[in-house]
Amino acid sequence: MIAVLGLVLGVVAGLLVRPEVPAVVEPYLPIAVVAALDAVFGGLRAMLDGIFDDKVFVVSFLSNVVVAALIVFLGDKLGVGAQLSTGVVVVLGIRIFSNAAAIRRHVFRA
Amino acid sequence: MNERDETPSPKRTPGGEQDDTPTTRLRRELPQEVPSAAAEEPGAAPREEKDKQTGRQRLAQGLWPPRFTRAQLIVALLLFGLGFGLAIQVASNNDDSALRGARQEDLVRILDELDDRTQRLEEEKQGLEDQRTELENSSDQAEEARKQTVEKERQLGILAGTVAAQGPGITLTINDTKGTVEADMLLDAIQELRAAGAEAIQVNGVRVVASTYLTDSDEGISVDGNKITQPFRFKVIGNPQDLEPALNIPGGVVQTLEKEQATVTVARGDEIVVDALRAAKRPDYARSSSQ
Secondary structure (H helix, E strand, O other): OHHHHHHHHHHHHHHHHOOOOOOOOHHHHHHHHHHHHHHHHHHHHHHHHOOOOHHHHHHHHHHHHHHHHHHHHHHHHHOOHHHHHHHHHHHHHHHHHHHHHHHHHHHHOO | OOHHHOOOOOOOOOOHHHHOOHHHHHHHHHHHHHHHHHHOOOOOHHHOOOOOOOHHHHHHHHHOOOOOOHHHHHHHHHHHHHHHHHHHHHHHHHOOHHHHOOOHHHHHHHHHHHHHHHHHHHHHHHHHHHHHHHHHHHHHHHHHHHHHHHHHHHHHHHHHOOOOEEEEEEEEEEEOOOOOOOHHHHHHHHHHHHHOOOOEEEEOOEEEOOOOOEEEEOOEEEEOOEEEOOOEEEEEEOOHHHHHHHHHOOOOHHHHHHHOOOEEEEEEEEEEEEOOOOOOOOOOOOOOOOO
16 A cells, blocks of 8 residues: 555656656666566566565566666667667566566456 | 566465466466355355465455555655656656657758758748848839829929919909909019919919910900909919019009009918919820920
């Protein structure tokens, strides 16, 4: 419950404050958000599976974000930033889908 | 990266499931759902144990009642960050979204196109401004020409007697009770006035112009075919200081008339109004040769 509240508060704060995204962070933010979403879905699934561990969740969340940003950074340096971002988004999207499918089986039993 | 890759913590997953890989666990769990669903029916309730919770129950337990555990707070913090980033990204993506996702080459191309377009529009603007200046000049010239034409028309109208005129001048009144004044005497008076610089003349309501003629008729004198009788009242616009002496010179108009027993009075005026008009007549034969 507290976690859901945190998410809602974050969205509200982001909409209200509307801070200027620093130019350095700007290209990494979308990918980082997608990676974090993947981690959250993984965590939700783990919770439904009964194997949720907060330490694991924190580490996976942060490492997901960092690795995703790193990949984009590397891609930019190599000149394939756009393609690599697409690749990362596709991979994370597939993972989100599979996690969502597992969650669905738990929640709806179908 | 994902929870599934990690070793589950023992306290949450006691029993034989601890060593299961997630995939096998998922497959095994699916058949388990069926008895647990059936367990909700009355009579089967005792089979339900705390360790054999379904995912749905765990979810409900996590959601309510809210517990301020360390795990919940940490997860809330991370999710706050996620929501924050999500909102920022969505908000920043909403504005000028067309250019935000564009690649560098595209941006350079768009910039080039914009530069070209700006240049073209600038040239067009320059051309239109030139055109406007030209038109303004020509309309100014047309306006000036029109003004001059109007002015000229007015001047010529005064000469031709088609417009009224006013200005300083004199009034010449000839009382001819004996009937001795003849047309040639009035013509002399008119000639004298013209020679003295009269610009507009009318006699008893008849405008005197270049083509004016005077004839003697049975009872009086006719001017341009209009019969006039005494007293003959001349209204003359011109310089009074020229006109009056011109009439009064010895042996001039006044003396000649007085010799004929007529009474002549000359009065200066600052605002003589010559308002007798004459229809403009288009010449039948004479044509302007200047054009």
